[in-house]
Amino acid sequence: MRRPVRRALASLAALSAVLAGVAAHAAAAQVWYFADSPTYPGVRLLEIGEDGATVTSDWYGTMPAQNVRRNAQGFEFDLGNLNDNARPVRHWVAAVQGDQLTLTGDIWTSHVVQSARPATPQEQKRYRFTPTSLPPLTDLAVDGQAATPPMGWSSWNRFAENIDDKTVREIADAMVATGLRDAGYTYVNIDDGWQGERGADGILRPNAKFPDMKGLADYVHARGLKLGIYSSPGPKTCAGFTGSYGHVAQDARTFAAWGVDYLKYDLCSGEWFYRSQDEVRRGYQEMGAALKATGRSIVYSLCEYGRVDVATWGRKAGGHLWRTTGDITDDFASMTAIGLDRNPRFPAGGPGGWNDPDMLEVGNGGMSAVEYRAHMALWAMSSAPLLMGHDVRAMSAETKEILENKDVIAIDQDRLGVPGHRLRSAGQAEVWSRPLADGGHALALFNRGEQAVTLHLTPAETAQQTMALDVWAQRRVSTGDGFVLPAHGSVLLRFATGLGVSAD
Structure with a gap:
C-alpha cells in the first residue's frame, strides 16, 4: 500500500482516539473541529455524546473511539491499526486543557502532534458524514472480456499523481510510434490524480490537468488504443483525490459517457468501510454491476491488495483481474517476493479473470537489464497482465527489446490461460x-x-x-x-x- 495511505490510516485512527479521551473527560464542548488537519487523512470533527465519541473524516467517515484510560495529563488509549498485522494496536496520548485537545502519537515513521477546538455550527454541518449502504451479495454474469491478460500502460509507477492530459496523449503517440501497440499493448491507463470535485449535480469532474476527458478518450481511440481510468470505493483515493463512495452508479455512467474502456478500482480509504470478505466483495460488486449497467464494455480491475481471498470471488464481483499484492517497487527484491512468493499462493486465474501481481517496472531504472528480463519472464510465466509503467517517450532500445519480445508476449498471452x-x-x-x-x-x-x-x-x-x-x-x-x-x-x-x- 502507498505510504500516504498508511499515514492516512494511522493519523485518522489517532484522531479517533482523541475523541474517546475527550468523551471520558466530559469536556464542555460536544463537537470539536481539527483546523490543523493535515492532507492525510483529513479528519475534521470529533463528536461527544452520551453513547461515546466519534470522529468524522473526509477519508473514513465516522470512526468510534475505544479503550480510553485517564492519566495525569488527560487520557491515553489503544487504537486498532488496519494495515500492520504485526502491530495491531497503537498507543496514543490525548491531553485536554480547557477548550483545547492535543493529540500525540507515532504514525509509521512520523511523529504526529495535532490539536482541536470547538466546532462552529457551520463546520458541523459542512463536515458531518452521511454513510451509504451496500447492495445484497450476488454473482454477476461473466461477460467474455479479457480472454487473455490485459496489456497496456499505466501512469502510476513513473508519474504517480503527477499526470496530465498532454502526457497521456504523448504516451499514446509513443506507443504507436515505438511499435508497442502493434506488439499488443493497447490500454492507456490514467491512474490516480485526474479527479477534480463533484458539482451540485453530484457528477465528478476532472481537475484542471484534464480539461476534456471525452476528447482525450477520442484521441486515444483514434490511435487504435483504449483508455483506462482510476477510482476508489472509498471517499478518497490513495493520493487524496475524490473517490466514488456514495456515487458509484453515477461515476460508472460518467466513465462510460467519456468512452473509458478500463477501470482500476483501488480500495484505499474504503479500507475503513469494507474489511470483511462480505463487505469488500459487495463494495467491488457494486461497481461491477454499475459498469455492466452502462452497456459499455469496460475491463474491471480489482485493486484490494489480495485480501479476503479475492481470487475465489473476483469474477463473481464482475472483475476481470485482481491484485494479489500491495504495490510493487522498482527493485529485484520486491519483484521476486511478489512474483515468486506471494502471487503463486493464489488459486490460478484464467481466461476472463487473472491474478494481477501489479504493473511492470521495466524501463524505470531501478533494476538492470538482466533483472528486467527476469521480471518480464516471471510475469509471462504467471499469465499476468502486462501493464507497462515507464515513460514510453524516453524508452531505451534495450527496454524496447525486452517489452516487445514476441515470444515472451506469446507465452503470456497463450490462449490456454494456465499460469506456470x-x-x-x-x-x-x-x-x-x-x-x-x-x-x-x-x-x-x-x-x-x-x-x-x-x-x-x-x-x-x-x-x-x-x-x-x-x-x-x-x-x-x-x-x-x-x-x-x-x-x-x-x-x-x-x-x-x-x-x-x-x-x-
Whole structure:
C-alpha cells in the first residue's frame, strides 16, 4: 500500500482516539473541529455524546473511539491499526486543557502532534458524514472480456499523481510510434490524480490537468488504443483525490459517457468501510454491476491488495483481474517476493479473470537489464497482465527489446490461460513450467542469488525434448547442456509438442 495511505490510516485512527479521551473527560464542548488537519487523512470533527465519541473524516467517515484510560495529563488509549498485522494496536496520548485537545502519537515513521477546538455550527454541518449502504451479495454474469491478460500502460509507477492530459496523449503517440501497440499493448491507463470535485449535480469532474476527458478518450481511440481510468470505493483515493463512495452508479455512467474502456478500482480509504470478505466483495460488486449497467464494455480491475481471498470471488464481483499484492517497487527484491512468493499462493486465474501481481517496472531504472528480463519472464510465466509503467517517450532500445519480445508476449498471452508453477528449487535457483495451448510448454529458470549458477534440466522437465527455443537469445539450444544463470538472471525456454525441437 502507498505510504500516504498508511499515514492516512494511522493519523485518522489517532484522531479517533482523541475523541474517546475527550468523551471520558466530559469536556464542555460536544463537537470539536481539527483546523490543523493535515492532507492525510483529513479528519475534521470529533463528536461527544452520551453513547461515546466519534470522529468524522473526509477519508473514513465516522470512526468510534475505544479503550480510553485517564492519566495525569488527560487520557491515553489503544487504537486498532488496519494495515500492520504485526502491530495491531497503537498507543496514543490525548491531553485536554480547557477548550483545547492535543493529540500525540507515532504514525509509521512520523511523529504526529495535532490539536482541536470547538466546532462552529457551520463546520458541523459542512463536515458531518452521511454513510451509504451496500447492495445484497450476488454473482454477476461473466461477460467474455479479457480472454487473455490485459496489456497496456499505466501512469502510476513513473508519474504517480503527477499526470496530465498532454502526457497521456504523448504516451499514446509513443506507443504507436515505438511499435508497442502493434506488439499488443493497447490500454492507456490514467491512474490516480485526474479527479477534480463533484458539482451540485453530484457528477465528478476532472481537475484542471484534464480539461476534456471525452476528447482525450477520442484521441486515444483514434490511435487504435483504449483508455483506462482510476477510482476508489472509498471517499478518497490513495493520493487524496475524490473517490466514488456514495456515487458509484453515477461515476460508472460518467466513465462510460467519456468512452473509458478500463477501470482500476483501488480500495484505499474504503479500507475503513469494507474489511470483511462480505463487505469488500459487495463494495467491488457494486461497481461491477454499475459498469455492466452502462452497456459499455469496460475491463474491471480489482485493486484490494489480495485480501479476503479475492481470487475465489473476483469474477463473481464482475472483475476481470485482481491484485494479489500491495504495490510493487522498482527493485529485484520486491519483484521476486511478489512474483515468486506471494502471487503463486493464489488459486490460478484464467481466461476472463487473472491474478494481477501489479504493473511492470521495466524501463524505470531501478533494476538492470538482466533483472528486467527476469521480471518480464516471471510475469509471462504467471499469465499476468502486462501493464507497462515507464515513460514510453524516453524508452531505451534495450527496454524496447525486452517489452516487445514476441515470444515472451506469446507465452503470456497463450490462449490456454494456465499460469506456470514451480517445479523445483535448487538453492537460490528455481525451475518453473507452464503448459501451452499448442500442446507444448514453457520452462523458466530463475536465479535469486548474488552469484552465477548452472542448472541442468531433467528429461521430465523437458518432456524428453532435446532442443528448445531460448526466448531471450532467439535461437534453438540443446536441453542437455547446463544453463548458466548470472546473478538475478533468468532463462526462458519454449518447447514445441512432439517434435523434439522448438517451434519457430
